Amino acid sequence: MNPCNLQQQLSEKGFKMTRPRKKILEFFTLESGWVTAKSLYEELNTHKADIDFSTVCRNLEALSNMGVLCRVDRDSNGVFAYRLREMEEHHHHLICRSCGKISPMNFCPLQELNASQTEGYSELECRFEVYGYCRDCQSIEHIPRSR
Ligand SMILES: [Zn+2]
Numbered sequence: 001m002n003p004c005n006l007q008q009q010l011s012e013k014g015f016k017m018t019r020p021r022k023k024i025l026e027f028f029t030l031e032s033g034w035v036t037a038k039s040l041y042e043e044l045n046t047h048k049a050d051i052d053f054s055t056v057c058r059n060l061e062a063l064s065n066m067g068v069l070c071r072v073d074r075d076s077n078g079v080f081a082y083r084l085r086e087m088e089e090h091h092h093h094l095i096c097r098s099c100g101k102i103s104p105m106n107f108c109p110l111q112e113l114n115a116s117q118t119e120g121y122s123e124l125e126c127r128f129e130v131y132g133y134c135r136d137c138q139s140i141e142h143i144p145r146s147r
């Protein structure tokens, strides 16, 4: 996606386009991989962006809550990885325990629940990730991925 289009779309939704947000969005539109807050912070600051770590974290949270970014707990340790959303539809991710590859999965367990199971709750949010070994990694020995 063109960074200007994305910025414009967000401004129209009432998202204030601050300088750090611009930098972060620029990064995601140029970079198609997954990054953690820490690696994004380091990346931005090698380019002298002068954005502090808490600002990076806050904006990653805000952008994923708005559905601009996807967020996954890649290593199942509470550290999130983010990327620009790969598909329009609400989706979840399949994660390889060995190589860390992340594939979108067009499925949501929330849609399988019936109304009585979540009775009394509004604004439901689902966190659902599936971990396994991808085809490429099944042929090699399972070596824990270095972090
Ligand atoms: Zn995704």
Ligand SMILES: [Zn+2]
Binding pocket: 096, 097, 098, 099, 100, 101, 133, 134, 135, 136, 137
């Ligand atoms: Zn793999």
Ligand SMILES: [Zn+2]
Binding pocket: 090, 091, 092, 107, 108, 109, 110, 126, 127, 128
């Ligand atoms: Zn869902």
